[in-house]
Amino acid sequence: MLKGLWNLTWLETKIFVREPLGVIGTVGVPVLVFVVMGRLVGGRVSAASSTLPPAFSVDVPVLAALLISVSAVLSLVTIISIYREGGILKRLRATPLRPHTILTAHVIVKLAFTAVTLALMALAGRRYFPSTMHVPWLAFTLALLYTTACVMTLGFLIASLVPTARFAQPIGTILLYPMIGLSGLFMPVEALPPALGLLARLLPLRYAVSLLKGILTGDGWLSHAGDIAALALVSAVCIGISSRVFRWE
Amino acid sequence: MSAVVSVANIRKAYGSTVAVDEVSFDVEAGEIFGLIGPNGAGKTTTMECVEGLRRPDRGSIVVLGLDPVRDVYALQDRIGVQLQAAQLQKRITVQEAVDLWASLYRRSVDGTRLLEQLGLGEKRRAWFMTLSGGQKQRLFIALALINDPELVFLDELTTGLDPQARRAIWDLVRGIRDRGKTVCLTTHLMEEAERLCDRVAVIDRGRIVDIGAPAALVRRHCPARTIVITTDDAKDDESLRAVAGVVSLTRAGSEVTISGRGEELVSAVIECVSERRIRVRDFRTMMPTLEDVFLTLTGHSVRE
Numbered sequence: 001m002l003k004g005l006w007n008l009t010w011l012e013t014k015i016f017v018r019e020p021l022g023v024i025g026t027v028g029v030p031v032l033v034f035v036v037m038g039r040l041v042g043g044r045v046s047a048a049s050s051t052l053p054p055a056f057s058v059d060v061p062v063l064a065a066l067l068i069s070v071s072a073v074l075s076l077v078t079i080i081s082i083y084r085e086g087g088i089l090k091r092l093r094a095t096p097l098r099p100h101t102i103l104t105a106h107v108i109v110k111l112a113f114t115a116v117t118l119a120l121m122a123l124a125g126r127r128y129f130p131s132t133m134h135v136p137w138l139a140f141t142l143a144l145l146y147t148t149a150c151v152m153t154l155g156f157l158i159a160s161l162v163p164t165a166r167f168a169q170p171i172g173t174i175l176l177y178p179m180i181g182l183s184g185l186f187m188p189v190e191a192l193p194p195a196l197g198l199l200a201r202l203l204p205l206r207y208a209v210s211l212l213k214g215i216l217t218g219d220g221w222l223s224h225a226g227d228i229a230a231l232a233l234v235s236a237v238c239i240g241i242s243s244r245v246f247r248w249e
Numbered sequence: 250m251s252a253v254v255s256v257a258n259i260r261k262a263y264g265s266t267v268a269v270d271e272v273s274f275d276v277e278a279g280e281i282f283g284l285i286g287p288n289g290a291g292k293t294t295t296m297e298c299v300e301g302l303r304r305p306d307r308g309s310i311v312v313l314g315l316d317p318v319r320d321v322y323a324l325q326d327r328i329g330v331q332l333q334a335a336q337l338q339k340r341i342t343v344q345e346a347v348d349l350w351a352s353l354y355r356r357s358v359d360g361t362r363l364l365e366q367l368g369l370g371e372k373r374r375a376w377f378m379t380l381s382g383g384q385k386q387r388l389f390i391a392l393a394l395i396n397d398p399e400l401v402f403l404d405e406l407t408t409g410l411d412p413q414a415r416r417a418i419w420d421l422v423r424g425i426r427d428r429g430k431t432v433c434l435t436t437h438l439m440e441e442a443e444r445l446c447d448r449v450a451v452i453d454r455g456r457i458v459d460i461g462a463p464a465a466l467v468r469r470h471c472p473a474r475t476i477v478i479t480t481d482d483a484k485d486d487e488s489l490r491a492v493a494g495v496v497s498l499t500r501a502g503s504e505v506t507i508s509g510r511g512e513e514l515v516s517a518v519i520e521c522v523s524e525r526r527i528r529v530r531d532f533r534t535m536m537p538t539l540e541d542v543f544l545t546l547t548g549h550s551v552r553e
Contacts, residue, residue: 004352004353007348007349007353008349011341011345012338014345015339015341018340019340083338087332088335088336088338090302090335091336091392094325096326096353096355
């Protein structure tokens with residue numbers, strides 16, 4: 001069924017591009033946020049010194065990467081619920097396509113746009129980051145794609161539980177964006193109140209931030225095996241639950 | 250004739266609501282078979298069990314020799330499906346949809362020719378969201394036929410269409426049967442069932458009430474016939490009243506309404522008119538329809 005997966009993925013990519021608002025939301029907004037932050041902070045910093053403080057060289061790119069990831073997941077949640085409500089998922093399912101192929105196609109489309117957005121961000125960032133700064137782009141891209149794929153399993157869980165397309169986007173937003181606040185990016189997880197700290201340890205973004213930060217600053221993959229395993233575990237749990245509760249119609 | 254679909258005693262409940270209760274029927278090769286009844290009668294649930302989209306709580310289904318639950322992918326390769334109230338991606342073009350579907354099956358017919366046959370040749374580059382209701386349904390028929398299936402399922406195909414589009418779709422469905430395929434459809438429109446189906450199963454509140462050819466069901470359950478004659482000749486009313494099978498005769502001005510029962514009623518009345526040389530200006534027979542059959546069988550109208 002690889003041919004079916006490829007055809008569906010390519011078609012969904014074309015369909016996604018045909019909707020300008022969707023593209024602006026998932027690709028444009030994170031890049032714009034990054035550029036604005038770059039202008040606000042970057043201009044001052046690079047004028048003052050040639051080396052960037054870690055708050056800018058690490059936290060800002062990781063935050064922007066997280067935004068890319070979260071908006072890709074939100075877009076997935078929205079599309080899945082619209083497709084379900086419109087009977088599109090059901091119609092696709094009444095073909096020889098395997099159910100997971102239908103969902104995988106959407107995941108691939110979102111990952112592709114995640115990579116494109118990251119590339120655009122990198123291009124935009126060249127104006128604000130000194131060219132001497134070394135960024136392991138390939139490893140960072142892989143880390144972001146891995147993270148996004150893992151968070152998408154949470155997206156499927158949300159899409160399974162939210163009843164209608166009208167609520168999918170707002171509920172997804174309410175659930176996902178606060179997770180960035182608990183990701184350890186703004187405040188170390190250890191400094192959070194115990195209950196929030198526990199919650200942060202259960203959510204995937206804490207491990208995502210740790211992985212992305214590490215890879216960006218040149219750590220090896222092995223030293224983040226714990227983060228990778230934690231993300232895989234969260235995904236396995238989400239896939240396990242959503243494969244039971246996912247609704248096709 | 251052999252059965253391409255065999256359904257035996259299936260039952261499907263959603264919580265405490267029993268949607269389908271002990272339903273059994275066969276669909277023969279080469280016929281248009283209709284599941285008819287009001288909305289919520291269990292037609293769609295029954296059909297989706299046969300298509301392998303739902304798993305019945307109990308009972309057995311064999312479609313083209315396959316088990317729709319266990320062999321769902323093998324089955325879906327050989328059947329064509331049009332679902333009730335389904336949509337496609339808003340911005341998918343007609344040609345893209347047909348090409349995608351064609352790529353999903355082991356065999357497929359020429360999509361461009363199929364679209365031409367269905368009158369969608371001009372719309373190949375149009376987005377799904379820009380199509381009219383009738384065009385959308387014709388596209389769904391195209392998707393149901395793209396794999397050259399032996400058996401085609403059509404669920405409430407003409408609901409929401411205007412009468413003209415509806416008639417055009419009926420012709421297309423007859424065309425599917427005439428190409429040697431078997432069609433299984435659901436409808437709550439009794440006129441549609443009467444004009445299109447070779448056999449129907451009347452389904453109400455999850456149960457099948459009777460199965461047969463529309464005309465046979467009418468004969469079986471609604472033997473009453475009504476004949477309306479327009480004539481100024483009042484002298485022969487008594488002779489007409491005496492015709493075998495006539496139950497009642499009423500006259501309103503020049504219009505005589507004769508009610509009776511039996512296959513022979515109409516020809517007996519015609520003979521009487523001719524023997525007595527009654528000068529008639531108009532002669533109409535009013536046959537009961539499937540609507541009347543439904544009312545007789547269930548005690549309520551199909552629209553209630």
